[in-house]
Amino acid sequence: MERRLKPAVFLLCLLPLAWLAWRAWSGDLGVNPVETLNRYLGDWALRFLLIALAVTPVRKVTGWAAVMRLRRMLGLYAFFYVCLHLASYVGIDLFFDWSALAKDIVKRNYITLGMLAFLLLVPLAVTSTNAMIRRLGGRRWRRLHMLVYPIGMLGVAHYWMMVKADIREPMLYGAILAVLLGFRVLDRVRRRSGAAHAAAPGR
Ligand code: HEM
Numbered sequence: 001m002e003r004r005l006k007p008a009v010f011l012l013c014l015l016p017l018a019w020l021a022w023r024a025w026s027g028d029l030g031v032n033p034v035e036t037l038n039r040y041l042g043d044w045a046l047r048f049l050l051i052a053l054a055v056t057p058v059r060k061v062t063g064w065a066a067v068m069r070l071r072r073m074l075g076l077y078a079f080f081y082v083c084l085h086l087a088s089y090v091g092i093d094l095f096f097d098w099s100a101l102a103k104d105i106v107k108r109n110y111i112t113l114g115m116l117a118f119l120l121l122v123p124l125a126v127t128s129t130n131a132m133i134r135r136l137g138g139r140r141w142r143r144l145h146m147l148v149y150p151i152g153m154l155g156v157a158h159y160w161m162m163v164k165a166d167i168r169e170p171m172l173y174g175a176i177l178a179v180l181l182g183f184r185v186l187d188r189v190r191r192r193s194g195a196a197h198a199a200a201p202g203r
Pocket of ligand 1: 035038039040042043044045046049082085086089111114115116117118121151155156158159162
């Protein structure tokens with residue numbers, strides 16, 4: 001059962017893309033297909049980022065160790081959907097007009113934050129292989145990958161700044177991110193104080 005978990009989740013993660021392809025094929029992307037496409041991919045990029053961040057808390061709360069085997073794949077899926085989101089913007093929306101992209105990055109704050117989030121995700125994707133983990137050493141690798149929290153914040157801020165009226169959805173993503181980050185911070189504090197007690201049992 002656990003052997004099949006990873007391939008099953010791998011296929012499951014492709015479903016949003018398959019659904020998008022189906023909608024595009026059947027001409028069901030609404031009056032502004034380019035915008036629908038770009039926003040849909042942005043939504044899934046953020047969702048996968050949050051799902052990947054939820055893996056460690058799920059393991060700690062439920063004790064389900066096998067879930068950890070999904071973490072890297074889910075993080076890479078977040079990167080994959082971000083790449084498609086960026087590609088749809090640069091390729092389909094801007095027709096590879098690089099000077100328009102440069103102008104957008106400078107002038108539109110939400111694009112600046114999105115681009116920053118993307119650039120910070122690149123080193124995490126590049127260092128996701130076992131060879132890179134060995135090369136960096138576990139401690140440095142873990143430190144580097146803590147960047148995923150600021151990246152999540154940038155992703156939420158990017159979305160929040162983009163919406164004009166209804167902020168409920170970015171607010172929900174922000175709340176989920178805050179809970180996940182809060183969990184990790186509390187867990188770290190608890191472990192540190194546990195270690196301090198163990199080191200000084202007489203106190
Ligand atoms: C970690 C990186 C990123 C994440 C998580 C992300 C996520 C999102 C989300 C959730 C949305 C809103 C979708 C909706 O309305 O339902 C969005 C919109 C958008 N994003 Fe991103 N994004 C990222 C990076 C980028 C980058 C690098 C660019 C371009 C340089 C970009 C350009 C856009 C544009 C143009 C929109 C739509 C704006 C509009 O239709 O008015 N994003 N993104």
